[in-house]
Structures are given as C-alpha cells and as structure tokens.
Amino acid sequence: MTWQSLQNQVSDAFTHDEEAHLGHLLKALENADKKREHGKTWKIVNQISGDDNKADPSKVKKLDGSMPKDKNDLLKGWREYFDSLLNNKNKNADSVPSPDCTDIRTAQFNRSEIEQAIEDLKRNKAPGPDYAMTAEMLKDGGDFIVDELLSNEFGNLTHNRKETDGSYRTLRASTRVLSHKVNDLAFTDDIALLEENAEQQQKQVTALKIQARQVGLEININKTEQMRLNIQKDATPAPALKIDDQEVAIVNDFKYLGAYVGSTNKDVNVRIGLAWVAFHKLKSILKAPKTKINFKIRLFKAACISILLYGCETWILTKHLANRLDAYATNCYRIMLGIDQKNDHITNEHLYETVQQVPISTTICDRQLKFTGHCIRMAEDEPVKRFILYESQIKPTNRRGAPRTSYREQISRHITDKSMITLSEKEISELAKNRKQWNCLFAAPRQKKPKGGKPLVDL
Numbered sequence: 001m002t003w004q005s006l007q008n009q010v011s012d013a014f015t016h017d018e019e020a021h022l023g024h025l026l027k028a029l030e031n032a033d034k035k036r037e038h039g040k041t042w043k044i045v046n047q048i049s050g051d052d053n054k055a056d057p058s059k060v061k062k063l064d065g066s067m068p069k070d071k072n073d074l075l076k077g078w079r080e081y082f083d084s085l086l087n088n089k090n091k092n093a094d095s096v097p098s099p100d101c102t103d104i105r106t107a108q109f110n111r112s113e114i115e116q117a118i119e120d121l122k123r124n125k126a127p128g129p130d131y132a133m134t135a136e137m138l139k140d141g142g143d144f145i146v147d148e149l150l151s152n153e154f155g156n157l158t159h160n161r162k163e164t165d166g167s168y169r170t171l172r173a174s175t176r177v178l179s180h181k182v183n184d185l186a187f188t189d190d191i192a193l194l195e196e197n198a199e200q201q202q203k204q205v206t207a208l209k210i211q212a213r214q215v216g217l218e219i220n221i222n223k224t225e226q227m228r229l230n231i232q233k234d235a236t237p238a239p240a241l242k243i244d245d246q247e248v249a250i251v252n253d254f255k256y257l258g259a260y261v262g263s264t265n266k267d268v269n270v271r272i273g274l275a276w277v278a279f280h281k282l283k284s285i286l287k288a289p290k291t292k293i294n295f296k297i298r299l300f301k302a303a304c305i306s307i308l309l310y311g312c313e314t315w316i317l318t319k320h321l322a323n324r325l326d327a328y329a330t331n332c333y334r335i336m337l338g339i340d341q342k343n344d345h346i347t348n349e350h351l352y353e354t355v356q357q358v359p360i361s362t363t364i365c366d367r368q369l370k371f372t373g374h375c376i377r378m379a380e381d382e383p384v385k386r387f388i389l390y391e392s393q394i395k396p397t398n399r400r401g402a403p404r405t406s407y408r409e410q411i412s413r414h415i416t417d418k419s420m421i422t423l424s425e426k427e428i429s430e431l432a433k434n435r436k437q438w439n440c441l442f443a444a445p446r447q448k449k450p451k452g453g454k455p456l457v458d459l
C-alpha cells in the first residue's frame with residue numbers, strides 16, 4: 001500500500017469524524033434555536049469557531065479544599081456552597097468589623113504590586129476614564145512608568161481622592177459599615193417596573209427599595225433608568241423619580257433582556273452586527289467549498305439567523321429596515337455559494353430558489369403573527385393579552401413625514417397583505433381566536449403576490 005493511499009485514508013477518516021462532530025453541534029444549535037436559548041447559541045458558536053474560553057472546572061475546589069472527582073461531585077460541591085451561603089440562620093449575629101480591624105492593606109502600592117498589575121494588563125483594550133491611559137502605554141513605559149506610579153503625586157490621586165461631598169476616599173479600605181452582618185451578596189436579576197403615573201411609580205420604587213434592603217440588597221442608582229412614554233408636550237412636567245434623594249436618569253431607550261425596548265431601528269442595527277460576528281466566526285465552514293450547501297444553510301439558520309432575529313416578534317419594521325435584514329441574508333447566501341456579484345450576477349429570486357429559503361422579512365412576518373395569536377388566546381387576566389395590540393391615544397404633533405406605524409397596523413398588513421386595509425383590534429382578536437384559520441397565515445409557504453392579488457384572509 002502506497003504512502004499516498006494511507007494518507008488519503010487518514011484524510012477521509014478525519015473528514016468523517018469532523019462531519020460527525022459538526023453534525024452533533026449543529027443539532028444542539030438547532031435545539032437552542034427552537035427553544036430560543038440565545039446564550040447557548042453563542043456558546044456553541046464559540047465552541048465551533050474555537051473561541052470557547054470556558055473556565056476549567058478542575059481548578060475549582062470544594063469547601064473542604066479537595067478537588068472534585070467528576071462533574072457530579074463538582075455539582076454537589078456547588079450545592080453545598082450555596083446551601084451554606086443562602087441558608088445561614090445567623091444573618092443578624094455580628095456586626096461587620098471596621099476597616100481598621102481588618103487585614104486589608106491601606107498603604108500605597110509597592111513596586112512589585114505595580115509591576116504585577118502592569119504585567120496582567122491585556123493589549124488592544126479600550127482605555128478607562130482615568131486620563132485615557134492605554135494598556136500599551138503602561139506596558140511599554142518600562143521603569144519610568146513604574147517610578148511615576150510610585151511617586152507621591154500619583155499616590156495622593158489614588159489613595160486620597162477627594163469626593164464631590166468634600167470627603168476623601170481611601171482606595172483599599174471599605175468605607176461601608178453595616179449594622180448587621182450580611183451573608184448573601186448575590187446579585188438580583190434585572191427588574192422592569194411599569195406604572196401609569198409618576199406618583200405610583202415613586203411608591204413602587206420606594207416599596208421595592210424597602211423590601212430589597214430587608215434581605216441585604218441595594219438598588220444601584222447608576223444602573224437604574226426610566227422611560228416616560230405617551231406624555232403630551234404641553235403637559236405639566238411630572239416630578240422626578242428619586243431613590244434616596246438621587247434622581248433616576250430619564251432615557252429614550254435602554255437595553256433589557258438583550259434587546260432595546262424603545263427603538264426598533266437601534267435593535268435591528270445591533271442584531272445585524274452580531275449576526276455578522278457569528279458569520280465570521282463560522283466562515284471557515286460556511287465558505288469551505290467541500291462543505292455541502294444543505295449543511296451550510298442549516299448551520300447558518302441555527303447560528304446566524306437565530307441571533308439576527310432575537311426579539312423580532314416585537315419589531316415594527318419600515319421598508320428600509322426590512323430591506324437591510326433581507327440584504328444581510330442574501331449577502332451571506334452569495335458568500336456561502338461562492339458567488340461574486342460583480343462577475344456572476346444572480347437575482348435574489350433565483351438565489352432564494354437555489355438555497356430554498358424565503359426572505360428574512362417574511363420569516364419575521366410569520367413569527368409576529370404566531371406570537372400575536374398566542375398572546376391573544378391567553379387568559380383575560382394576562383397583561384400581555386391587554387398590551388399586545390395596545391395603541392396610545394396621544395398622537396404626536398408637529399412631526400414631519402408620514403405617521404409612525406403601530407404594531408396593530410403592522411399585524412393588520414400581515415393579515416390582509418394590503419396596506420390600505422386596516423383591521424381594528426377587535427377584528428384581529430376575532431381572527432386569532434380561530435387557531436386553525438390563524439395558523440394558515442404562516443403555515444403554508446409564502447409567495448410574493450402580484451399587485452392586486454387576493455389577500456391572505458377573506459374579510
């Protein structure tokens with residue numbers, strides 16, 4: 001048997017094992033997409049691309065100092081740790097000792113500490129707010145930088161920084177002394193509160209603050225924001241929302257559970273950017289000529305499209321945003337097929353037929369119809385049933401351009417396929433109650449209708 005023959009056998013065996021491994025990860029990706037497990041999707045994408053920086057569990061020690069034998073032993077150790085942390089019955093036993101009684105060093109940094117801190121810095125990172133000193137500046141400064149950091153002038157800046165209230169802050173020592181011992185310092189999850197007026201809003205936040213403090217939790221004023229919607233311009237300004245006499249910042253948009261709640265345009269821009277990141281992480285597979293196109297499409301849909309369409313059920317799309325989302329997918333399809341648009345022109349219709357897919361905007365339409373029908377068929381006391389087709393009675397004035405489309409109007413267009421026909425909330429609800437008829441709107445393959453075509457539902 002020749003050397004070339006042996007080499008071919010090894011190559012074929014390696015290819016077979018690699019395809020089996022990727023097939024297993026692809027199924028996991030598809031399951032994560034089906035369950036809308038966004039974090040798990042990113043985890044598998046990083047695993048495929050080799051960017052998985054998961055910590056080694058073998059370095060975690062148990063409470064008794066021993067190393068876990070296996071995964072089950074590790075989980076048992078974590079269970080014992082949290083059981084002792086969260087179920088401690090002596091929460092009000094002792095006071096927290098004063099910083100002066102602790103072993104925390106409050107003196108200035110010594111030379112070895114500064115050198116070690118500089119060595120631990122990573123390059124190509126954005127500088128912090130302190131004088132915009134980059135990591136490269138510190139790492140390449142040599143002894144001169146270390147000497148400057150050891151100087152009295154720098155020590156006064158770091159160890160005796162004057163606060164806005166006139167007090168001085170010591171860098172290492174804690175200045176917070178609690179009257180009772182706190183056993184649980186775990187962070188709570190993000191909370192979103194909804195109220196109809198400023199007075200009720202203040203009462204709700206104050207009640208939350210009081211209840212949180214009873215279990216040792218504090219509201220971080222720097223991470224707390226509020227949005228005020230549906231307020232007339234000529235209305236009397238509502239009083240400021242305060243937490244411990246500090247005003248909560250008013251913003252036009254904020255990120256909650258991975259999505260921006262105030263602007264579809266901003267959320268779509270972020271989603272497209274993240275989808276391109278996922279595509280480039282997998283480009284070694286998606287651009288490989290030997291990889292079958294069916295496998296590429298499955299991987300692309302499970303990894304990139306799932307990231308792109310996260311939270312799309314609540315988007316209100318303009319024609320421009322819909323075209324941008326469709327353009328992302330068509331560009332990726334051309335890259336996966338090895339098509340150079342400059343030299344090998346191919347229409348989008350032909351492209352969709354080749355990959356046997358539909359435009360992203362059509363997928364979003366189907367998801368929104370499915371989501372809306374599910375919400376409308378919920379129990380009457382469910383808040384989502386009340387607000388899914390909600391429209392403010394306060395209309396914006398003195399605004400240039402066409403009026404903004406509401407979510408109800410968008411769902412109406414999905415149903416009728418005619419922008420000139422607008423269904424009321426009652427009409428949409430009646431249609432959604434008939435599950436079989438409603439599912440027909442997105443169960444069958446969607447085809448582009450000619451002008452003047454028959455609507456999806458006879459009204």
